[in-house]
Amino acid sequence: MPPTHYLDNRIYTDPEVFALERERIFARCWKFVCHESEIGNRGDYRTATLAGVPLIVLRDAEGTxxxxxxxxxxxxxxxxxxxxxxxxxxxxxxxYHLWSFDTAGRCVNIPEAGAYEAVGLDRDRVGLRPVRVELFCGMVFVCLGNDAPPLLEALGPAADDMRGPLGARPLKVFHYHRAEIKANWKLFVETNTEGYHELLHVFNRRTGVGRAEYRKRRWETHAGGHNTFHQAIIGYDRHELEGREEATFPGMVPNGHIVVDLFPDAMFNVRATVGRIDSLTPMAPGLTLLECRGIGLADDTDEERAMRVRHHNQVWGPSGQNLPEDIWAVETQWRNMESGALAYSIVAREEDRAAMDDAPVRNFYAEWRRKTGRASHDIGLDASAVQAAE
Ligand code: FES
Ligand SMILES: [Fe+2]
Known part of the structure; x- marks a missing residue:
């Protein structure tokens, strides 16, 4: 089997690999933090952690x-x-000592400041440390590294796939929940990056996998480790979900479903009437913060909003028919990989980019190797050990 088609399970469990990912992936990549509707008013903020660094994302007094x-x-x-x-x-x-800063990051007050005069402490030089931030389709991304290209360049063609469903009209986040998952972050990414595991979900078996249309569905793998699962018609009507057609998301066909996965950790799902954004914060090799957002349109009526909330929760909410099963699966994987009893995982399906092809997982790991410099089939080897097979 080519080295691109199986994984050394130590990529999930090894603390050195975890540290390498923090340094070479998360400290250098664009990372989705929130949607701008979550910081809609001046002064609104969210906090986040990126590569271990605590961050603030806010809307300043000017609205920026x-x-x-x-x-x-x-x-x-x-x-x-x-x-x-x-x-x-x-x-x-x-x-702690009541220093104050404005939302533009300037230090505006230091209590008892006279004691700094003798050493000439300059208040203008002790402002908040800024971080690169860019918006796309209202999605707020941050980047700690100076070497990363501008966001749109980093997203490449994946940005075009997001524009249809997410860029046509202003959106609003109507649902947020978080969960600490006892699993490595990449295991959760993989649940959104392989169609094969849809067999896990009774809901997906009934609405998707068993239908002839599903087999025509295609993945597209992009540079940078991003992947798009192109739109397909899903049989939501089989699941007695109501109101599909009239409230279809812009850029979507009725009952359509699309997935755009951005390397390393942001996953955008739009399904007929609602959107879902998953993002991850790796906390330890076996501990990951999962944040899930539900999205609708900013100008939804109360009735439309209530319907989107209902559709969201039926499938994707914390007690829905899909998401909890993914968490259940990856937590069992983690326990078994941590035991060391299974050395390798197989990601070898070849189906011409059809729904159950493992090509998008392999595309993710091609970027992972480029970034970490390690071989994904044997972490003791340099990434160049895989190049001949790519
Ligand atoms: S740590 Fe002293 S004012 Fe913040
Ligand atoms: Fe799943």
Whole structure:
């Protein structure tokens, strides 16, 4: 079997690999943080962690979305300690010694500042440390590295696939939940990157896998490790889900479903009437923060919103018929991989990019190898060991 078609399971469990991913992937890539509707008003913020670095994403007093380290420049205390909220009066005040900053990142007050005069501490030089931030389709991305290309360049053709369903009209996040999953982050990515596992879900078996149309569905693998599962008609009507046609998402056909997976960890699903965004924060080799958002249109009526919420929750909510099964699957994988009892995983399906082809998983790992420099079939080897097979 070619080395691209199986995985050394230590890529999930090895602490050195985890550290390498933090340094070479998460510290250098664009990372989805939230949708702009979640920070719709001036002063609204969310906090996040990227490559271990705590961050703030906020809308400043002028309405511009900005990002900073969530670290006080004085002595390193956390500035904002909630996962989301709103900053009053354009002031972020550190709780430790009460230094204050405005939402443009300037240090605007230092208590008892006279004691710094002798050493000439310059207030203009102790502002918040900014982080690169860019928006696409209202999705807010941040990047810690200076070498990454601009966001659109990094997304490449995957951006075109997002524009149809997500860029036509303003969106609004109506659902948010988070879960700490006892599994490696890549195992969850793979649930959105391979169609083969749809066999797990009774819902997907009834609405998708068993239908002739499903077999015509194609994956497209993009440079940069991104993947698109092109739109297909799914039999949602078989599942007694109502109101599909009239509330179809713009850019979608009735009962359509599309998936765009952005390397490393952002997964966009649009299914007929609702959207879902999953994103991940790796916390340890076997611990991952999963954040799930449900999206509708910004100008939905109350009735339309209620319908989208219902459709979302039936399948994708924390008690829906799909998502909990994925978590269940990856947590069993993690336990078994951690035991060391299974050395390799097989990602060898070849079906001309059809729905159950493993090509998108292999595309993810091609980028993973480029970024980490390690071979995915044997972490003791350099990535060049795989190049001949690519
Ligand atoms: S650490 Fe923030 S004011 Fe001192
Ligand atoms: Fe799944």
């Amino acid at each position: 979305v900005r990002a900073y380290y969530n670290i006080c420049p004085h002595r390193g205390a956390a500035l904002l300690r909630e996962s989301a909220g709103s900053i009053a009066n354009d002031r972020i005040q550190c709780f």
